[in-house]
Amino acid sequence: MEEIDLLISARWVIPVAPEPLVHEHYAVAVRGRRIVDILPASEATRRYHAEEHVNLPRHALIPGLVNAHTHAAMTLMRGLADDLPLMTWLQQHIWPAEARWVGADFVRDGTRLAIAEMLRGGTTCFNDMYFFPEITARVAVNLGMRASIGMIVVDFPSAWARNADEYIARGLDEVMDAHKGEGLISTCFAPHAPYTVSDAPLERIRNLSNELERPVHIHVHETQQEIDDHLTHHGVRPLARLDALGLLGPNLVAVHMTQLSDHEIALLAERGASVVHCPQSNLKLASGFAPVAHLIEAGVNVALGTDGAASNNDLDLWDEMRTAALLAKGVAGRADALPAHAALRMATLSGARALGLDEEIGSIEVGKAADLVAVDLGRLETQPIYDPVSHLVYAAGREAVSHVWIAGQSKLVERELTQLNVDELAESAASWAMRIGSSDRAED
Known part of the structure; x- marks a missing residue:
């Protein structure tokens, strides 16, 4: 034997x-x-x-399920400002809370809570986009969690970096180089969105992505307001701008994509880009409906993500699978628009493919x-x-x-975590809730 x-x-x-x-x-x-x-x-x-x-x-x-779009540490903001439009939610609640509270301790405790929730829900790999990504990576390594760590980039300063150049430099040094050879950690570039990152850093990210063969993980076409504002400021839709900058290709992981024309769907398929569908976050923020059935029929790789628990309000890929399957049927007007097997594939192999990990995970295969x-x-x-x-x-x-x-x-x-203490996690979360909640009420 x-x-x-x-x-x-x-x-x-x-x-x-x-x-x-x-x-x-x-x-x-x-x-x-x-x-x-x-x-x-x-x-x-x-x-x-x-x-x-x-x-x-x-x-x-x-x-194992693959959560292709998360902001893991934001689990500490679960339920902070519910039932608000996206930009109101961001500008009046989330961004002020982040400016006050986000640091290494916040990211460490929030990521531990998120990983515990994801493991209890069968998620074995998550693709993250958040500040202090080196802390997220360290927590994932310590807990033996597989993660694609996004090297966050925005134009504006934060507690982690002063400008786009510093974001990129710290990401390369403290995340990508620091975890070379670490089997459970992969990396990607994570410019936040076309409306928060200007052309020069996006062009630099394109060059680095091509050189280092890393995905580019970015929010795109999340709301109609985003499209309208981008047309006002740039004269083109966001996806067209990304295409002109040379970012629309196999490395692109475009998140949300609720506002798409037939031409844009065909272009995504032609360029080999991946889309990450976050149905419950999109529904909760009234962002719109991604045309999932049309994307898949066109040959676009479509994965599933939860988004952050601050806008979902959980990291439950089972709910996302069910919602994605049902919503696709309603949007397409066909009961067979997204069968169960296809929904399961979106939550596993399609997510792995989007992250460039499909040779390693996403299906049960020898090797x-x-x-x-x-x-x-x-x-x-x-x-x-x-x-x-x-x-x-x-x-x-x-x-x-x-x-x-x-x-x-x-x-x-048997439902018991092998490395994390549930009571300690709950106590930590309650402590953060007292601090963050009181400051949010004071802002109001």
């Missing part, structure tokens, strides 16, 4: 690729960080001797990292079962996630 570190047997193994394959009574064999075999459970116990064998007779085993999630489908709320993938998207939720592994390491066992 061959020696392996971990054998996971499950009622269903759903690899995502190839779609829509579902294996029944299968097992996944893991040695070190990687998947070494996928085979019938009965055969697996004859072929392999595992240091640990986890038997999940009523569970679906899926790839890939063992980022795996077990979902308990044996509860009353998911009975009877005709199609486990349908249940994952339309009936189950994050409370059904029982086990999580990242690179073969256990992060959640």
Whole structure:
């Protein structure tokens, strides 16, 4: 018998690729960080001797979810200023709170809280955009969480940098160079948006992105007001400006994209850019509806993100999957516009592809990292079962996630986090809420 570190047997193994394959009574064999075999459970116990064998007779085993757009530390602002339009929310509440409170301690505590929430919801990789990205990276490394760390860039000063040049320099030095060779950390450039970053830094980011082969993660076409303001100031729509600057290509990860013409959809497909759909944040801020079905039909890679918990108000990719599938049907006027398998792919392999990580994660395949999630489908709320993938998207939720592994390491066992203390996290969050809430009320 061959020696392996971990054998996971499950009622269903759903690899995502190839779609829509579902294996029944299968097992996944893991040695070190990687998947070494996928085979019938009965055969697996004859072929392999595992240091640990986890038997999940009523569970679906899926790839870890990929949250392709977050502001993790903003979890400490969850519910701070609800039910407001985007620019009112940003300018009158979020930006003043950030100016007062955001620092290394805020980012450390907020990121720990966010990672705990994401792990309990089956997210094994997140793509972040926020200040003090070196702190976010350090927390992720310490907790064994996979993360794509955005090297934030804006034109205006913050507690982290004075100008665009300093943002770029600190990102390259303290994030990208500091984590070279770190298996769980990747990096991307993260200019905030076309309305907060001018042409010169965007051109520099284009050159660096091409040279270093890093994605460019940016909010684009989030609201109609953004489009109108950009036309007033630049004479073109934001996507056209990014195209003229040479940024519209395979490295572009364009977030939100609720305002798109047919021409722009075709251009995204032609250039090979990815779109990150954040349906619940877009709905909550009344930003609009991304034409997801049209994007996918055109050949655009569409991933899923939660946005930050300050505008969602959670980091629950299960809710995003369900909302994305239902909203796509309503917007397209077709019940088959976004099937369950496609929604699951958006939350896994499509997210990995957007981040340039699809050779490493996003599906259960031999040779890939063992980022795996077990979902308990044996509860009353998911009975009877005709199609486990349908249940994952339309009936189950994050409370059904029982086990999580990242690179073969256990992060959640029977709903219990292996490295984080829930009581300590709650106490920290309550302390921040007292400080931030009192200052927000004082501003009002």
